[in-house]
Amino acid sequence: MLRYIARRLLLLIPVILGVALITFTMLYFSPGDPAQMTLGEQAGAEQLEQFRELHGLNDGFFVRFFNYVKNAVLHQDLGLSYRNRQSVFAEVALRFPTTLKLAGLGVLVAVAMGIPIGIISATKQYSLFDSISMIFALVGVSMPNFWQGMLMIIFFSVYLGWFPPSGFTNFNQMVLPSLTIGTSTAAIITRMTRSSMLEVIRQDYIRTARAKGQKESKVITKHALGNAMIPIVTVIGLQFGYLLGGAVLTESIFAIPGVGRLMVDAIKMKDFPIVQGGVLFIAVTFSLVNLIVDILYAFLDPRVRSQYR
C-alpha cells in the first residue's frame, strides 16, 4: 500500500509540471510587460532593465520556465504581484486555508444532503419523495452557483436579515456561502447516489443477503451502501475540484478573503502572476485530493486493495 502511494506521488510530479507549464505559458503570453507592470508607469528605462536582469526576464521561454519551477520548488517563489510587489506564493498561501475551508464545507453540505436523499430516493424509487427530490436535484444542477448566492443574499440577508451577506469568520457568516457552493454538488451527489444504489440493489448479492433473512434496513446499510459508495467517492473527489473552482465565484459574491477573491481582484487589476499562481495552487490541491480518493478506493474495495498489495 505504501509503495502504491509512493508511486502515485511520483506520478503526480509530471502532472504538476504540466500544470505549471500551462500556467507559466499563460503568464508568458499575457498582455503587458512584467517589468513595467511591476514597477509602474513612472519607472525609468534603466530601472526596468535592472529588474529584467534581476528576475531573468530577458531569458528565453524554456530557461524562464525552468527558473519558474526551480524557484517554486526551492524558494516557494512564484514571482511578484504586479500590484503590490508582494510574493505571489505568500499572497496565495495566506488566503488558501480560507478557500480550502469553504470548499470543504461545501463538500460537507453536499454529502450531508446528497447521500441520504439519494439513498431514500433509490429505496423508494418512483415514490413522491423520489420524484420531488429528483426534480430538486435537477434544478440544483441547473442553477448557476453565483446566481444562487445572489438570490440567497437578497432573500436571507436583505429581506429576512437572518444571515450576513459577507465575511467568513463566524458560523453565521459561513452558512450562506457553504450552502451556495454546496447545492449543485449536493444535487450531483444525490443523483449519483440514487443511480448507484439502484444499480447495486439489483445485484444478486443483495438477494443473497435478503435470502439470509437480513432486515431490509441492514441490507441497505450493510450490503448495498458500501458497494454503492465506490463510484460516489469518485464523484465527491471530482466535485471537490469543481468546488475549489467554484470558490472563485462564491468568494467574490460573499466578499470572502480567499484565493478566489484574490484572483478576481487580480483579474481586474491585470495582476496576472496572482491569477496563474492561484490556478496552480488549486490544481495541485485538486491532484492531491484525487490521490486521496484513489487511496480511499482501496479501503472501500478489497478488489482494488489486493491489486496494490
Next chain:
Amino acid sequence: MAKNVATASASAPVVADKKRNQWKEVWRRLKQNKMAMLGLGILVFMVIIALSADLLFPKGFDDQMISRRFQLPNSEYWFGTDNLGRGILDRMVHGARVSLSIGLFAVTISIVFGGLLGAMAGFYGGKVDNIIMRSLDVLLAIPSILLAISIVSALGGGLFNVMLAVGISSIPGYARIVRASVITLKGQEFIEAARAIGASDKRIILRHIIPNALAPIIVQGTLGVAGAILSAAGLSFIGLGLAPPNPEWGAMLSGGRQFIRDHWPMTLFPGLAIMITIFALNLLGDGLRDALDPKLRN
C-alpha cells in the same frame, strides 16, 4: 482475406441501414419521455426567440434612457428595466443569442478537438495514446472553470476567446469518451473488414469509428452545452468574459450585482434564463441517454 472483403461489401449497407433504424428507434423512445420533450420544447422555443430577437425586440439590447431606469416589471417592460433604463427582457432575448451560441460553439470546439485526440489515442494506442492521454490528464488536473480563467486572462476577453477557453477546458472529457468507444469498436468485425479492403486510417476514423461513437458524444454534448453556458456566464460574472454593454446573461448578472439590494429584477431574470436553459438541456440530455441506451435506465 477474400472472405473478409466479401463480408465488408455485403455488411456495409446493412450496417448503414441498421444505423438509420436505430436513430428512428431512439427518436421513438425519446418522444415517449415527457420530461425530455419538455426540455426539447423549451430549447426550441428559446432558439426561435433568439433568432427572431430583432423582430420581437427592435429596440436592441443597448437602448439607454436614464429617465426610465430601475422600473419594476410592468406592462411595457415585462421584466422591468435596468440601471441604464434598458428593458431587461429586451436584453435577455438578445443575450440568448450570445449565450446559446457560446454554448454551441464551445461544445463544437471541444467535440472536434476532443474527438480527434480521443480517436487518435484509441486508434493508434501505445505511445500516441500515452502522450495524448497524459497531456489531457494535465488539463484534467485543473478544474475547468480555472483553466478557462487562466486562458482568458492570458488571451483577453471577448466572444471568441471565451468560446475557445470554455471549449478547450472541456476537451479531456470528450477525448476520454471517444477513446473508450474507439477501443471497443476497434476490435469489431466491420472495422477489421474495412481495413482488409485497404481503407486508410483517416477514412476508418472518419467514416466508421466516429459515426459509431456518436451516441455517447451526443449525450455528453447536450450536457456540455449547459456546462459551457454556465462557465461563460461565470467568466463574464467575474469580469473576464464579455464586457458591457454585451447582453450575455452572465454579464447581465454581473451588471446587476451592484444593485442587488435595491433592484432585484436585474438579478432574478437573467439568472432564471440561465437556469431554465440549463434545466432544459439537462432534461434533454438525460432523456437522450435513456433513449440511446435503455439498459442504463433506472
Next chain:
Amino acid sequence: MSRKPLLDIKNLNVHYITHEGTTKAINDLNLALYPGETLGLVGETGAGKTTTALSMMQLVPDPPGKIISGEILYHDQDLTKLSEHELRKIRGNQISMIFQDPMTSLNPIMTVGDQIREGILLHQKVDMATATKRASDMLEVVGIPMERYNEYPHQFSGGMKQRVVIAIALSCNPEILIADEPTTALDVTIQAQVLQLMENLKKDFNTSMLMITHDLGVVANVCDHVAIMYAGTVIEHAEKHMLYRTPKHPYTQGLFGSIPNVEENVDRLKPIMGLMPDPTNLPTGCTFHPRCPHAMDICQVEFPRITRLNDEHWVRCHLYSADEEVSHE
C-alpha cells in the same frame, strides 16, 4: 403412502405488472416437496422456475412482481400471508436458497467468513466468537480451509464461490434448501464436484431440497420426485422412475424423446417443435396446445385440471382427464 408434504404450493399465480403489460409468470402452479426428499423442478428457460423459487422465499421483487393468488403451505402456515418479520425468521434459517450465479451472489466487499457468519448471527442465539467459530466450521464442511475466512470473494474461483454460497445456505441447518441451477454457471468438471457435495450435505443435514435445473442428467442423478414446468405451471409431477418410465404429458414425452429411459443417459432437453409462448400473451386453454401433437378442441378453451394417475403421479392434460379408468376421485 399419503405422507404430508413439507412444503405444499397450491394454485399459485404470480404476475409481473409493468406499464408495458402484465407478464403471467406463474399460472395455477401446484407443487409438493416431501420431507427428506429432493424434488427436481425442470423446464426451459423462461418457464418460471426462478420465480417459483423466489415465491417460496417470498422474495419475488415487488414491484413489479405480485402474488395474485394461491397458497404456499409450510408447517401449517401460508407463507404468502406471513408478515415480513415472520418471514425473516424463516429465510436463511428454515428455508435457504442457492442462486444460479456464484460469481455475483457474494458481496464483493465482505469477507466470505463474515458473509457466512451473518446468517448465523441472525438466526442463532450465539455470541460473536461462537458464530465466527461456526462460520469457520461451515467453510471446512464445504471443503474450504478455514484459514481463508478473511478472504474476499474475488480471491476465490467460481466453484469455490459456489461452495461458499452453499455454506451460507446451510449455515443454519435449514429444513428446505432451494437450489436454483446451482451448477449451470460452473465448469463441467466442477459441476460434478459441487453436486456431489450438495448430495452429501443434504444427507448429513437431513435437508429437503428443491433442485431447479434444465439438465435431465442432474435430475436422474439426484432427484426423488420431478415436477415438469411449462409456461408458468407444473404440467406433470411424479416420482422419478415413474416419470422416466411412463411420461404422460405430451410435453414431457417430447422432452425425453420417444423412448425415455432413466438408465440411458439423457443429458439435454430435446427440442420440441415451436417455442415457449410469450408470457405476456399466453394461449387460451392449455398453454401447450399450439405445440401439442395431440391437441383437441377442448385444449384451446379450457385450462386442464389436475388428473391424479396415482399417489405419486399427476398430470395437467385433457388427454387424461377424460379417461375415467385412470382418473380417481
